[in-house]
Amino acid sequence: MEKQMLIPMFSDQPVELGMGGQEKALFARLSDDPCYARLFRVAFPEAKGAITLSTVTKAIASFERTLLSFDSPYDHSLHGDKTALSPAAQRGEALFFGEKLECSHCHNGLNLTDNIRAANMPFPETGFHNTGLYNEDGKGAYPASDHGLRTVTGNAEDEGKFRTESLRNVALTGPYMHDGSIATLHDVLAAHYSKGGRSATGPHGENPLRDQFIEPFDISEAEIADVIAFLNSLTDQSFLTNPAFSDPGKTCPLALPSASPSGKGAQ
Structure with a gap:
C-alpha cells in the first residue's frame, strides 16, 4: 500500500x-x-x-x-440471519451468483472481487479484465490516456484491462467503471453488461479484447431492481458512521x- x-x-x-x-x-x-x-x-x-x-x-x-467493512446485511445473511435480506435482495443474490448474469466469475469471495491475498497463500490472486467499455478503432483500443494494465506491462493484449474492484458499499461509490463514465448501477447493468460491454452498441461494435466472461444477457427492469437491491445489501452502515x-x-x-x-x- x-x-x-x-x-x-x-x-x-x-x-x-x-x-x-x-x-x-x-x-x-x-x-x-x-x-x-x-x-x-x-x-x-x-x-x-x-x-x-x-x-x-x-x-x-x-x-x-x-x-x-464486514457488517452489512449481506454479511449478516452469510452468518445465518434469514431476515437480513429483503425478498428482492434475495432474488437479486440468486441472479448475481447464477449462470444467467455470471457476475460472480469476477466478483466473488470475501470482498466480491477476484483479487485476493491472504497470509497462507503462496501467491496472491490478481484479476484484471477488459469489460468492453470502449472500442475506439474496431481493434479494441481504449482512450489514448487510459490503456489500463497495458500502461504497466506494455503488452497489447492487456489493453483495457482494469483491476476488479470490491463491491462492498458499491451503492455509495458512483459514478461507476474505472473512469466514472456510467452514472448509476441501473445503467451499469442495462447499458453496459447486458449488452456485452457498452462498446458493442457503438460504431465499431463489440471489443475483440473483451473478457470471455462478458457476454450479453436479457434482463428485465424487475430483475435489474432485484440485483440493485442485492447490491444495496452490501452497504455497511456501521462502517460508514x-x-x-x-x-x-x-x-x-x-x-x-x-x-x-x-x-x-x-x-
Missing part, C-alpha cells in the same frame, strides 16, 4: 491528486497544520515527527489497513500522549 500510494499522489497518467513536482509544497502544507504536526510526532518518534514521503505514505497505508474514520481536521485531540522514553511511541 505504501508503494501504491505514490500513484494517486504523483502520477500524471492519470492525474489524481496532482502532487507531481510539488512534493516540497505538500510536505510544507502538512507540516504547517498543527493537528498533523502533533499526530506525526506521536506516530513517528523515531523520525522526530518529520513529515516526509516515507512517513506520509506509511501513515496513509496504516489508516487504509483499518478500513474493514465509524468515528475513527472521520475527518481528523474536525476531531484532532487537543492533547496527545507523548512518545515513550524508549522512543517507540505511545502504547
